[in-house]
Amino acid sequence: MYILAIIPARSGSKGIKNKNIKMYNDKPLLVHSIEIAIESKYINEVIVSTDSSEYKKIAESHGALVPYLRPEEISLDLSTDFEYLKFHIDWCTENNKKVPDLIVQLRPTYPNRNIKILDETINIMINNKDKYDSLRTVVKFEKSPFKMYKIKDKKLIPLFKKIDNIDEPYNQCRQILPDTYLHNGYIDIIKSEIINKYNSVTGFNIYPFVMNSNETNDIDTLEDWNKSLINK
Numbered sequence: 001m002y003i004l005a006i007i008p009a010r011s012g013s014k015g016i017k018n019k020n021i022k023m024y025n026d027k028p029l030l031v032h033s034i035e036i037a038i039e040s041k042y043i044n045e046v047i048v049s050t051d052s053s054e055y056k057k058i059a060e061s062h063g064a065l066v067p068y069l070r071p072e073e074i075s076l077d078l079s080t081d082f083e084y085l086k087f088h089i090d091w092c093t094e095n096n097k098k099v100p101d102l103i104v105q106l107r108p109t110y111p112n113r114n115i116k117i118l119d120e121t122i123n124i125m126i127n128n129k130d131k132y133d134s135l136r137t138v139v140k141f142e143k144s145p146f147k148m149y150k151i152k153d154k155k156l157i158p159l160f161k162k163i164d165n166i167d168e169p170y171n172q173c174r175q176i177l178p179d180t181y182l183h184n185g186y187i188d189i190i191k192s193e194i195i196n197k198y199n200s201v202t203g204f205n206i207y208p209f210v211m212n213s214n215e216t217n218d219i220d221t222l223e224d225w226n227k228s229l230i231n232k
Helices: 029-039 053-061 081-094 115-127 192-198 222-231
Strands: 003-008 045-049 102-105 134-141 149-152 155-158 180-191 206-211
Touching: 003 029, 003 081, 029 045, 029 053, 029 115, 045 053, 045 081, 081 102, 081 192, 102 115, 115 134, 115 180, 115 206, 180 192, 180 206
Parallel strands: 003 045, 003 102, 134 206
Antiparallel strands: 102 180, 134 180, 149 155
């Protein structure tokens, strides 16, 4: 299988200016994801998807490929993963490049990934490629979303009126409600074919790789940044 790691690193971060190239333990933040991808025994190539010439130079100097600059219209604050992943698949097709069988998405905001977890998740997808469309790392969510509301016309409206034959879950004890899990963004693995087939980055059959509940330490703010350095 041809397995490609893609590291999304657009410029223009609002929470932390130039976050993806800010120095973290003596290296630009995105370099940590490049290095662990290169270290993996399964990943064949590492690409950084960026709209910045400066980021491109940094990525290439640390062993990643940057075969194009991402267009501005898919590098905005509200741009989605689907947009840049589909752009890459289309670019491969238009330029007669091999389309990867699996895409491993490694967000730069997790600089302290564990190589054993990375290779374990890839191995799971390799061995279950006919059963699952994608894999996502998740953590158990302690607060039940089945007890949540929205407000409309100054009224509380329950998000769920029934779940698994339980009426009014918002009025029930938390212990009898189903466990729920939060996507933590640590690792995402996608079968390339489902991106165009379903216009989706997950498809319908998602493998849940459950991590420890403390593994939600991606870096979005300066507080996250400082906490990550302390807990490394």
